[in-house]
Amino acid sequence: MRITLTVNGARHDVDDVWEGESLLYALRERMGLPGSKNACEQGECGSCTVYLDGLPVCSCLVAAGQAQGREVTTVEGLADGERLHPVQQAFVECGAVQCGFCTPGLIVSTHDLLEHNARPSDPEIREALAGNLCRCTGYEKILDAVRTAARTLSAEQP
Amino acid sequence: MDFLAPTTWADALAAKAEHPDALPVAGGTDVMVEINFDHARPPALLDLTRLPVLREWARDGGRIRLGAGVTYARVIDELGATLPGLAMASRTVGSPQIRNRGTVGGNLGSASPAGDSHPALLAADTTVEVASVRGVRLLPIGEFFTGVKRSALAPDELIAAVLITPPSGPQQYCKIGTRNAMVIAVSAFGFALHPDRRGVGTGIGSAAPTPRRAPAAEEFLAGELEAAGLWDSRGALPDGLAREFGHRVRDAASPIDDVRGTAAYRLASLSVMARRAATWAWDAHRSAACGPSDEDPPVRMHP
Ligand SMILES: Cc1cc2nc3c(=O)[nH]c(=O)nc-3n(C[C@H](O)[C@H](O)[C@H](O)COP(=O)(O)OP(=O)(O)OC[C@H]3O[C@@H](n4cnc5c(N)ncnc54)[C@H](O)[C@@H]3O)c2cc1C
Ligand code: FES
Ligand code: FES
Numbered sequence A: 001m002r003i004t005l006t007v008n009g010a011r012h013d014v015d016d017v018w019e020g021e022s023l024l025y026a027l028r029e030r031m032g033l034p035g036s037k038n039a040c041e042q043g044e045c046g047s048c049t050v051y052l053d054g055l056p057v058c059s060c061l062v063a064a065g066q067a068q069g070r071e072v073t074t075v076e077g078l079a080d081g082e083r084l085h086p087v088q089q090a091f092v093e094c095g096a097v098q099c100g101f102c103t104p105g106l107i108v109s110t111h112d113l114l115e116h117n118a119r120p121s122d123p124e125i126r127e128a129l130a131g132n133l134c135r136c137t138g139y140e141k142i143l144d145a146v147r148t149a150a151r152t153l154s155a156e157q158p
Numbered sequence B: 001m002d003f004l005a006p007t008t009w010a011d012a013l014a015a016k017a018e019h020p021d022a023l024p025v026a027g028g029t030d031v032m033v034e035i036n037f038d039h040a041r042p043p044a045l046l047d048l049t050r051l052p053v054l055r056e057w058a059r060d061g062g063r064i065r066l067g068a069g070v071t072y073a074r075v076i077d078e079l080g081a082t083l084p085g086l087a088m089a090s091r092t093v094g095s096p097q098i099r100n101r102g103t104v105g106g107n108l109g110s111a112s113p114a115g116d117s118h119p120a121l122l123a124a125d126t127t128v129e130v131a132s133v134r135g136v137r138l139l140p141i142g143e144f145f146t147g148v149k150r151s152a153l154a155p156d157e158l159i160a161a162v163l164i165t166p167p168s169g170p171q172q173y174c175k176i177g178t179r180n181a182m183v184i185a186v187s188a189f190g191f192a193l194h195p196d197r198r199g200v201g202t203g204i205g206s207a208a209p210t211p212r213r214a215p216a217a218e219e220f221l222a223g224e225l226e227a228a229g230l231w232d233s234r235g236a237l238p239d240g241l242a243r244e245f246g247h248r249v250r251d252a253a254s255p256i257d258d259v260r261g262t263a264a265y266r267l268a269s270l271s272v273m274a275r276r277a278a279t280w281a282w283d284a285h286r287s288a289a290c291g292p293s294d295e296d297p298p299v300r301m302h303p
Helices: A023-030 A086-093 A103-116 A122-128 A139-156 B009-018 B031-036 B072-079 B084-091 B096-101 B104-110 B117-123 B215-227 B241-252 B263-288
Strands: A003-007 A010-014 A049-052 A055-058 A071-073 B002-004 B023-025 B044-047 B057-060 B063-067 B127-132 B135-140 B145-147 B158-164 B171-176 B187-194 B199-205 B300-302
Touching: A023 A049, A049 A103, A055 A103, A055 B096, A086 A103, A086 A139, A103 A122, A103 A139, A103 B096, A122 A139, B009 B044, B009 B127, B009 B158, B023 B031, B063 B072, B072 B084, B072 B096, B084 B117, B084 B171, B084 B187, B104 B117, B104 B158, B117 B171, B117 B187, B117 B199, B171 B263, B187 B263, B199 B215, B199 B241, B199 B263, B215 B241, B241 B263
Parallel strands: A003 A071, B002 B044, B023 B044, B171 B300
Antiparallel strands: A003 A010, A049 A055, A049 A071, B057 B063, B063 B158, B127 B135, B127 B158, B171 B187, B187 B199
């Protein structure tokens, strides 16, 4: 089937979508957007997190057909051209990335957290990132990155 | 595979009647796992996310009519104070991403013995509204679950809503898991005090082939509170009463050993959760006499 949706602000017409396929598959394999990662396909790891109509969801658990006419923002849509979003910059600076599989999902979840809560406490960060697993870094550097991003963003908008 | 995406409730019911094999998909948090892992290959998917009516909740007489497509995140945000037991259960589901998609109707559709909404809905005496082109049926929630992952839903029916009376007293939800997030319950317990009718509601999760109530325990506790005049006096619970209630809840369960835990652990934990839930709820009921509080009750996770 054909689906039409908006991804990172641009309209996409996608053909030959299998009715049972996930939005994650369609993004990666049909729209050339491999930022969202496929690490479990069962909602456990959060590597595939994208915004769907403004809400962070596991794109592996959304049927591509359910995204017909909807707005999706992936990790690729957060940067401003070559200029990284402060959340992305903070992950780089804090060394919160090793293999990088979990990173796109963590960045989308962190982006959403900081949109709603500019100065989250550590328990709030842990709660917000409870659906994102990292198997390499250990979470200390990830927490550092979230705190750093929170500081940068609040400094930008006092 | 076909992909059916009705935009009106009448079209959805017609589609289900015409394609009884079509698998409804709401949040997809159960369905898509099955499809991704090749465990399900339905001839068609019936997308329910284009039906605004399923995403609504409203007051309906004295009750809340909660559309089957309302997500856990919205139950927490919009109904935390109105349906505290269900909101507490919702906070324990999966992760933020899962709560943004997963729905109460999908939880019922899967009818897992471990579904977190079920003990809360059982304790609150919920009615499930199911519909087909043949008409609407109102099922007491206790009759909805018929076996492991089986429900009373007919092949041509969809779940429209659940009808819940906002509580006249405190509610509690307790869940045992290995982590504070992303866990299927090892065992779970929902509790409601109904001071208006001097009753008690219970719901047991993950400790029987279906979610179920503990009717003998409910009658016991309500009767003891009556006999001691406590419904009127709001006095302290007599020594041992909550413990005995916990034992009776435990006796209503029939768990199995599985990868998440042993039957013996499930029984022991149920008895502890039921004792604590009853104690916390009764204490809240006693302090509520000093004036209403519109704060959300805290979620308690164990251990
Ligand atoms: C990572 C992860 C963690 C999870 N954690 C928990 C947890 O902690 N607690 C818990 O209880 N569950 C958990 N789940 C399971 C799942 O999220 C819940 O069961 C959720 O409520 C399913 O809702 P949904 O809208 O996503 O259902 P879907 O997957 O869309 O559907 C589930 C079933 O219900 C049927 N269905 C859906 N809506 C209707 C309707 N209106 N009428 C008729 N049939 C319908 C579908 O056909 C399907 O059989 C988890 C799942 C994942 C992937
Ligand atoms: S790939 Fe979607 S949650 Fe792991
Ligand atoms: S950096 Fe490898 S999984 Fe997180």
